[in-house]
Amino acid sequence: MTKQWVAPSAGGSEVLTFVDVDVPEPRAGEVTIEVRAAGMNPADTKHTRAGDPSAYPMAIGYEVAGVLSALGPDTTIASGGGAVGDEVLAFRIAGGWTSSITVPAADVFAKPASLDDAQAANLLLAGTTAADVIRVTRASGRDTVLVHGASGAVGVSLLQQLRLLGTRVIGTASESGADTVRRYGGEWVAYGDGLEARVRDLAPHGVDVAVDCVGTDEAVDVSLALVADRGRIVTIAAQARATADGFAAVGGAQPESKAFRDSVRQRLIDLAAAGQLEVPVARTFPLAEARAAAELLESGHPGGKLALLP
Known part of the structure; x- marks a missing residue:
């Protein structure tokens, strides 16, 4: 008992x-x-x-x-x-x-x-979610990736996993989360009014991938405005917007996501053991x-x- x-x-x-x-x-x-x-x-x-x-x-x-x-x-x-x-x-x-x-x-x-x-x-829940996002968006070292909510649990794991790929990451967060974003390899930008313009200032040549970890209309709208290929926008928190606007939403209950997340558990544990995933x-x-x-x-x-x- x-x-x-x-x-x-x-x-x-x-x-x-x-x-x-x-x-x-x-x-x-x-x-x-x-x-x-x-x-x-x-x-x-x-x-x-x-x-x-x-x-x-x-x-x-x-x-x-x-x-x-x-x-x-x-x-x-x-x-x-x-x-x-x-x-x-x-x-x-x-x-x-x-x-x-x-x-x-x-x-x-x-x-x-x-x-x-x-x-x-x-x-592993945050880590496998972040890995799944990378799979869906095909993010690589050649890309500039915008992560909304980069100081949260999934965002922090995503920052670290993208850093291992050599990817440039711009991460939105409040001012209190700025140090966290920077610590794990991201370039911090404050969310709120004017976000799209601030991101364009940081990435004048464009953003290749956008990841929404917060589910706000701001995160979705800015992603849609900045990323030309909607197949490279993904949310973990705004299913209704994904359906309405034609981009991906991932969740652990989806069969393909579940199988992938299960398959990467040992790799993420190995990264943590090597000090590459905090x-x-x-x-x-x-x-x-x-x-x-x-x-x-x-x-x-x-x-x-x-x-x-x-």
């Missing part, structure tokens, strides 16, 4: 409930993880607001870091091997806001020693205070990644 956060009905942080759940013994192809940190992502409470009625109660949390406490018969983890006591991270799972969880071994990887638990628990964590909370942490997450200004510590 352990404690786990669930949404018993549709809603955000206000409906979250801490309940007792059984932790099943792992079967073949499964492992049990003693959770040391649970990652937090905007998708956590976004999905609890819009789930199918049959999905409730909905367990929350897509990624964790911890220690293997049990393995099913003849089972190895995705990165190979695995033994009780090994430090691991897991994504994509369901119900990670807990202190112990049994999950498919195919979603579990050895944790790099260079990452602490809170960082490891926040690496995960800035702003704050941690005890697991029992998940509702307060979720309220901060929903505010849109957490200042970096958040993690729950059982």
